[in-house]
Amino acid sequence: MSDASQGPADGAGSRRKDVRRNQRALLDAAAAVFVASGVDAPVRDIAAEAGVGVGTVYRHFPTRADLVIAVYRHQVDACAEAGPALLADSPTPRTALERWVGLFVDFLVTKHGLAAAMQGDSAGFETLHGYFLERLLPVCTELLDAAAASGEIRSDLDAYHLMRGIGNLCIGAESDPRYDARRLVEILVAGLRRPS
Numbered sequence: 643m644s645d646a647s648q649g650p651a652d653g654a655g656s657r658r659k660d661v662r663r664n665q666r667a668l669l670d671a672a673a674a675v676f677v678a679s680g681v682d683a684p685v686r687d688i689a690a691e692a693g694v695g696v697g698t699v700y701r702h703f704p705t706r707a708d709l710v711i712a713v714y715r716h717q718v719d720a721c722a723e724a725g726p727a728l729l730a731d732s733p734t735p736r737t738a739l740e741r742w743v744g745l746f747v748d749f750l751v752t753k754h755g756l757a758a759a760m761q762g763d764s765a766g767f768e769t770l771h772g773y774f775l776e777r778l779l780p781v782c783t784e785l786l787d788a789a790a791a792s793g794e795i796r797s798d799l800d801a802y803h804l805m806r807g808i809g810n811l812c813i814g815a816e817s818d819p820r821y822d823a824r825r826l827v828e829i830l831v832a833g834l835r836r837p838s
Contacts, residue, residue, distance in 0.1 A: 664698070664702070665702055666716070667692050667694075668688070668692050668694070668702055668703070670716075671688050671689075671691035671692035672688045672691075672709055672712075672713045673713050673716065673717055674691055675688045676710075677748065681706070681710050685700070685706075688709075711766070714770055715770070715773065717749045717753075718749070718773060718777050718778060719777065721742075721745050721749050721781070722777040722781050724745050724781075725781035725782070725785055726781070728785075734789075734792065734794060735785065735788035735789040735792045735794060736792070736794035736835075738785055738788070738789075739785040739786065739789045739795070739834075740831055742781070743827060743831050744824075746778070746808060747808065747812060747823065747824055747827055750808070750809060750812040778805065779802060779805070780801075783801040786801055786804065793836060794835065794836065795834040795835055795836055796834055796835070796837075799834065804834075807830055808827050808830065811823050811826045811827050811830065
């Protein structure tokens with residue numbers, strides 16, 4: 643189909659798709675840079691990671707808080723969407739749970755610094771926390787229930803407590819290179835196995 647035969651709606655739809663794809667690429671790049679360097683990393687590093695100019699980052703996200711919040715929501719969505727896919731594709735429900743917990747830990751690393759980026763916006767922070775719980779608790783519950791139903795893990799822990807425990811183990815990991823939060827989370831998850 644030639645450009646001349648495309649109606650205005652086709653062009654607008656294509657542009658919207660391009661904008662969404664570009665935003666996803668920017669958010670993925672920002673998340674990677676935040677993991678490596680923290681939320682205060684220079685915008686030029688994010689632009690370089692995404693393969694775009696600095697102006698493109700600012701066009702999509704005028705302030706650092708806008709960018710951090712968008713990355714946070716993007717990572718929550720990615721983590722939520724990964725749960726059912728992992729459950730379908732993993733050899734066992736416990737394996738799916740372990741893989742999902744790894745993604746959740748990666749997400750928590752990008753979350754550090756969010757409070758500083760949102761100084762003075764406690765309502766905005768509360769809204770994001772509500773979004774986090776609304777999206778991730780059901781996914782974690784589904785994974786825990788599947789692993790418990792298969793007999794692979796204990797059935798006496800709920801998703802909120804597991805996620806809270808993982809979150810607590812991740813606190814401070816970014817400021818102490820000797821602290822291996824991922825290893826401690828692995829030990830926590832190993833402790834979910836049903837006793838023989």
